[in-house]
Amino acid sequence: MNYDWSVVWQYRQMLLDGIGITILLTVLTMLVAVPGGILLALMRLSSMPWLARGSTAFVELFRNLPLILVVYWAFYVMPMVSDIELSAFNTGLLALCLNVSAYNSETFRAGIQSIRKGQAEAAVALGFSNTQAMFKIILPQAWRRVLPVLASTWVALFKDTSLVSVIAVGELAHASMTIRSQTFRVLEMLTAMAVIYWMLGYPQAKLVDWIREKYKVNE
Amino acid sequence: MSTSYTHRPGALREPVLNYRNITKRYGQFQALHGISLDVFKGEVVCLIGPSGSGKSTVLRCTNALEAINSGEILVNGITLPKDDRSIRKVRQRMGMVFQNFELFPHKNTLQNVAIALTTVLGMNVADANAHAARMLEKVGLSDKMENYPANLSGGQQQRVAIARALAMQPEVMLFDEPTSALDPETIGEVLSVMKTLAEEGMTMVVVTHEMTFARKVADWVIVFDQGTIIEQGPSAQIFDNPTVERTRTFLNHLGWSG
Numbered sequence: 001m002n003y004d005w006s007v008v009w010q011y012r013q014m015l016l017d018g019i020g021i022t023i024l025l026t027v028l029t030m031l032v033a034v035p036g037g038i039l040l041a042l043m044r045l046s047s048m049p050w051l052a053r054g055s056t057a058f059v060e061l062f063r064n065l066p067l068i069l070v071v072y073w074a075f076y077v078m079p080m081v082s083d084i085e086l087s088a089f090n091t092g093l094l095a096l097c098l099n100v101s102a103y104n105s106e107t108f109r110a111g112i113q114s115i116r117k118g119q120a121e122a123a124v125a126l127g128f129s130n131t132q133a134m135f136k137i138i139l140p141q142a143w144r145r146v147l148p149v150l151a152s153t154w155v156a157l158f159k160d161t162s163l164v165s166v167i168a169v170g171e172l173a174h175a176s177m178t179i180r181s182q183t184f185r186v187l188e189m190l191t192a193m194a195v196i197y198w199m200l201g202y203p204q205a206k207l208v209d210w211i212r213e214k215y216k217v218n219e
Numbered sequence: 220m221s222t223s224y225t226h227r228p229g230a231l232r233e234p235v236l237n238y239r240n241i242t243k244r245y246g247q248f249q250a251l252h253g254i255s256l257d258v259f260k261g262e263v264v265c266l267i268g269p270s271g272s273g274k275s276t277v278l279r280c281t282n283a284l285e286a287i288n289s290g291e292i293l294v295n296g297i298t299l300p301k302d303d304r305s306i307r308k309v310r311q312r313m314g315m316v317f318q319n320f321e322l323f324p325h326k327n328t329l330q331n332v333a334i335a336l337t338t339v340l341g342m343n344v345a346d347a348n349a350h351a352a353r354m355l356e357k358v359g360l361s362d363k364m365e366n367y368p369a370n371l372s373g374g375q376q377q378r379v380a381i382a383r384a385l386a387m388q389p390e391v392m393l394f395d396e397p398t399s400a401l402d403p404e405t406i407g408e409v410l411s412v413m414k415t416l417a418e419e420g421m422t423m424v425v426v427t428h429e430m431t432f433a434r435k436v437a438d439w440v441i442v443f444d445q446g447t448i449i450e451q452g453p454s455a456q457i458f459d460n461p462t463v464e465r466t467r468t469f470l471n472h473l474g475w476s477g
Binding site: 118119121122123124125126127128129130132136137140141144 | 282284303307308310311313315317319321322323324325334335338339340380383384387
């Protein structure tokens with residue numbers, strides 16, 4: 001068996017582009033799914049039953065469907081049943097946002113519910129509206145508590161973006177697979193892909209540990 | 220139930236709070252059975268009685284943290300409103316101090332006192348901070364403005380909570396067992412702040428198990444048991460000469476001997 005690692009260097013531009021798209025997908029998904037998760041959590045905790053039910057339905061649907069199915073569905077079925085037709089990148093982004101928003105919603109809901117009732121009462125007794133109490137008193141405290149969980153979600157998401165390769169979004173996994181099929185260098189490309197994911201993912205996991213330590217709840 | 224006000228000097232002044240036959244249920248549990256009582260301007264009214272007798276519930280109904288099931292609460296002669304916006308206006312004029320302080324742990328001491336001024340009253344940050352600093356000076360915590368609640372003793376936290384309530388310039392202060400969660404050595408500093416407030420003429424409703432404080436500072440003492448008022452009167456009468464047997468039993472249980 002002879003190895004030819006030169007393909008990695010030869011196709012470096014494609015791999016770098018893939019890394020760029022992987023990072024872009026992760027960042028954009030979180031930019032949507034953090035506010036989206038907060039919104040869904042607030043809806044679910046609201047006193048308006050139809051808002052709460054709508055949010056619950058959304059969360060339970062997307063939390064319990066395999067992400068890859070959502071990706072396929074958005075790519076093949078959505079254009080059939082509606083007029084919406086997105087680029088592969090946007091389709092992948094949409095599927096990731098739906099999935100991660102549902103997860104983040106549960107994270108924020110748990111965080112909000114972990115703040116004891118007296119905090120809201122103290123704010124309300126001072127004349128705060130319920131909305132002011134939520135945004136000035138409850139959410140800032142809940143945010144600190146859920147930050148480590150969000151960071152873990154981030155790391156998981158970074159790897160899960162590889163799933164959108166199935167609809168030919170040119171992120172790292174798809175780029176590696178494309179190079180593999182063009183060069184037939186299976187071992188080299190899959191190994192290179194593993195090394196790249198690991199080298200990018202490991203520092204993020206370490207960062208999560210650091211955040212967990214730094215934002216430990218101190219009351 | 221005796222509601223003779225012959226010995227109640229405060230009754231000559233205008234009422235701040237009137238409770239008229241209020242009831243409160245939690246599911247099957249009847250917490251309040253038709254409570255009627257009055258609080259007059261400048262009075263210190265202490266609510267005493269065994270745990271679970273309804274004292275705290277009365278306090279929590281006063282600023283609508285709990286809704287009453289029937290009866291009426293009047294604030295300055297006006298019925299406590301039901302809609303959210305009007306309730307918020309009423310709450311701004313009532314300071315509340317909680318058993319567990321409920322300081323905001325993500326804000327430092329100064330911010331804890333200032334946040335309602337900016338959020339609720341729309342004051343600018345500089346004015347709010349200046350006012351908050353004056354309030355902290357009043358409770359003797361000028362040197363702790365930068366500290367976070369986690370780095371304060373229980374007594375200090377409760378004094379910050381009092382300053383936070385006072386900053387809104389309330390007409391009445393509601394204290395819900397303000398010293399029950401404190402170490403014995405820090406109870407005194409909180410009671411002394413409360414005593415100063417009373418001397419300045421603040422109208423105060425205090426739910427407490429501190430009988431010495433109630434005896435010395437209260438103008439009027441109301442004894443609760445099982446969701447009813449069993450006796451009320453001037454503190455000297457309640458503590459030195461209670462007319463109801465159950466009051467005597469309760470005070471004896473606390474080791475009160477006059």
